[in-house]
Amino acid sequence: MNRNSKVDFDKLPYKLMLSENELPSQWYNLRADMKNKPASLLNPGTLKPVTFEELSHVFCDECVRQELDDTTPFFDIPKEILDFYRMYRPSPLTHAVFLEKALGTPAHIFYKFEGNNPSGSHKLNSAIAQAYYAKKQGLTGVTTETGAGQWGTALSMACAFFGLVCKVFMVKCSYEQKPFRREVMRTYGASVVPSPSDTTDAGRKILADFPDSPGSLGCAISEAVECAVKTPGYRYVLGSVLSQVLLHQSIIGLETAAACEKFGIDPDIIIGCAGGGSNLGGLIAPFMGRKLRGEKDYRIIAVEPASCPSFTRGRYAYDFCDTGMICPLAKMYTLGCRFIPSPSHAGGLRYHGMSSVLSQLYDDKLMEARSVEQTAVFAAAEQFARTEGILPAPESSHAIRVAIDEALKCKETGEEKTIILGLTGTGYFDMYAYQKFNDGVMNDYIPTDADLEKGFAQLPPMK
C-alpha cells in the first residue's frame, strides 16, 4: 500500500531543489491528453465557438493561439521568459517535517512553495508570460482585475519589467481590506481602480443595481475587458480560469514532478486550492496527464471556500466568465455570473466559475473537490505558520487545511501516505484577516440553497 516504502524520508533535504539547469523549458498543455476536451468558449452574441479573430480583440495574439490549442502537448517557453523564471525558479518542494511532527502523523507532507518570489505568489508565472507576449506584439498597455491582489501585484511587476502600462481593477472589498496591496502595485507603476467603478459601463451598471456591492472577480473582469477593448494599443490579461493561464502555470507541476523523480518520491494525494483554477491546474498538470494516459493513479483534491463553492455546489453549465456578460461563455462549474460571494478573506477564491479544463476533469470524476470554512482554514494557517515558519496566504491555507485533515486521517488508520500540497503564496497582505482570527471575531459565510438558486436562475438558457 505504501508507494514510497523504499524512500528514507529522514534523509531527504528539507527542500527538494532542482538546479537552475533542471528548470523545465516547455509548458505542458494538459488538454492534449484529455479525451473529453473542455468545451469551447462561445461568442456571447452568436453562441458559436469564438474565433481567433474575435478573441484577438481582447487578448494578445499569441495568448489566443495558446487558448484555442487543445492538441499541442508542449509549448517552448521563450528565452526571455525562461530568463525571468530563472530569477526565482525552480521553486522549492519542501518537506513539512515540523508540521508532520506536530500532527504526529505517519503521512509525509510536501509543499510546493510558490510564495518565495518577489511578488509573493504563483501568479508571476503567467503574468510574465502574458506581459512578454503583449510587449512582443508591440502593445502599449494591459488591463486586468485582481481579487486578493496577488495577480495584480505579479502583473504590475511584470509590466514594470517590460515597460508596459498596467491598469488594475481591484475587487472593492479587497481594495478596502488591503490598502497596502494597492501601494505595492503603485510602487511598481500600476494604476489601481476599485471595482465596481464608475469608469466603465459595466461598473456603472452594477453600481446602479447594487450600490453597496463589495465587488467580485466577475465584475472586475467586465470592467477590465471593457477598458482594454476601448483603449487603442491595449489588451486584457487574466490571471486564472483561462486555459493559457493553466498552460503557463504547468511550470509548477512540471517542477514538482521533476523534483519527485529526482528524489524518488511518488505522491498518493495532490491537493490545491481552487478559485479560478490557475494554481491547481498548474500543479496537477503532469500528474493528471499520467492519470489520463493510464500510467498512474493519484488522488487529486481541489479545495474551495464554503462561501464560494463552485465545484461542490455549483452547476456544470455554460455561463459568462464575467458579471457584466460581455466576455465569452465558458462551460464550467459555476454559481452563476451574477453570484456575489460574501466577503470571505480569501479574495483570490471569490470567483463564481472555474477553469473549463478542471471542470471537465471534475465532471469526468478524475478529481475530487472539497469546500472548507474560513475559521478552519485560518486555524490550519496558524498551525502551519508556527511549525513551518511560513505565514501562508488564506487561499493557500485552504489546501493546508485539507492536507492536515488527510494527514490526521492517516494518523487514525496508520497509513503512510505521501501528500503534496500547493502553497501558492504568502499572507503578508492578509493580516487584517489574521487579526480577525487572532481576535476570535472571524465568521464563516455559507450561502443558503436559496442564495445559490438565485445565481442559477440567471444562467444563460442553453445547454
Add this chain to the structure above:
Amino acid sequence: MNRNSKVDFDKLPYKLMLSENELPSQWYNLRADMKNKPASLLNPGTLKPVTFEELSHVFCDECVRQELDDTTPFFDIPKEILDFYRMYRPSPLTHAVFLEKALGTPAHIFYKFEGNNPSGSHKLNSAIAQAYYAKKQGLTGVTTETGAGQWGTALSMACAFFGLVCKVFMVKCSYEQKPFRREVMRTYGASVVPSPSDTTDAGRKILADFPDSPGSLGCAISEAVECAVKTPGYRYVLGSVLSQVLLHQSIIGLETAAACEKFGIDPDIIIGCAGGGSNLGGLIAPFMGRKLRGEKDYRIIAVEPASCPSFTRGRYAYDFCDTGMICPLAKMYTLGCRFIPSPSHAGGLRYHGMSSVLSQLYDDKLMEARSVEQTAVFAAAEQFARTEGILPAPESSHAIRVAIDEALKCKETGEEKTIILGLTGTGYFDMYAYQKFNDGVMNDYIPTDADLEKGFAQLPPMK
C-alpha cells in the same frame, strides 16, 4: 584597476547560489582579528567591565560567553541551528543585471538577499540562535524590543519553533505605522506591547517625561530588559548592537565570501545599512577580517539615515545602550541614549548608538560611513523594485541608495567596479511609507546641531 577583468559577467547565473552542503558550519568572530579590540561593556553601577555573572541575569549563559569572547575566531554552529538554517539558507547572492542596465553603468552590482526567508529579513539568523540557547538552558520565555518589526517577527517565529514564550516591546511609532506587523507576531504566538508602555518602570518614567513619545529602540530595550530580569525563567534577547548578534550574522558574510570565491568574483566595495550594526557587521565580517590581516583591501561603506546619524554626526564615547539607563554601558558612536529620532520610516535604523565592534573599526578608519535622506532612499527603493522585482525594506534601501550612487560614479569615470550590497529584507510591511512616497508627501528629517547637542549633553561624564 579592474579586479575582475577575467570574469565574464554575462555568463554568470543571476543567483550565485551555494548548495546546502556549502552552508558554513561555523560563525566567524571578527573581534579575534582586531588589534584594537572593541572596548568592554561596563557595569553601569561600578563602571567596571561587566562580568559573566552580571550579564547572565540578563542574557542566557551561552550568549554571554559569546558576548565576552573577543579572541576565539570561530564558533561551531550547533546542529539544531544548522538544521533550521537549512530551511532558508544559503541565501542567494544575486547579480542585479536589470538594475545595472537601467543605470547604464559599467559597474557590477550584486546583492546578498536576506529577505527570502519566512520572516522576511536577516534577523532570523540570530533569533533562532538566541532562542535555541535559551531553550537549551531550560528557560521558559524571552523578552525583546523591535523597531521596524523585523526582529520581533523573526524572534516570534524562532520562539514558536522552540516553544518559548515571547514578549515583544514594539517602538510605538512602528506599532502604529505597522499594525499588521503586530498581527504577524501574534500569529506566531507572541504578545506585543507598544513602547513606551506603562507596564514597566522604565516605560512609565519615559511617559512621565515625554507623554507623546513616539518611542525609540533605546526605550524599548529598557522595557524589555526590565521585564526579563523581573520575570523568573526569562531572559532578554537583542537583535542588534551586541557582538554575539554580529557573530551569528557573520553567516551572511561567510556565505557571500564563499559565493564570491565559487564564482570567481572579487568585490571592490561592500555596502550595508547600519542601525545597530547587525546586518553590516555580519555582511562585512570575513572581508574585514582579510583587511585586518592585511590580505586584501576593500572599501566598506556603512549607510545610515540622515535622521539618526550615529556614525556621521555622533560621538565616540561610552554611553548606555538603552534610554532607561539600566543596561551596561558600551563604547560606541552615539547620539546619546536620550536622543529620540524623528519618526523616519526606517524603524530598524532608529537607534542612538552602534555596535562597539563597528564603532572601533570606524574609529580606526577601516570603514566609511554615509548618511542619506529618506526621500532619496525611497526613490532608490522604487527603482530597485521596478528593475529587480524585489520591493525592499526601507532599511535595506539605504544600502541600495549608496550602491546606485557608487554605480553612477562608475558611469562617469568608466570604472568597472564590483559592488556588493546587503539587501536585508523586504518592505511588505512598509507600505504606509511607500504610500507617502507614492503620494509625494514624504518628508526628510535632519536633526539640527542643537538637537544633537542636547543628546550629547546627557552622555555619561566619563571617558
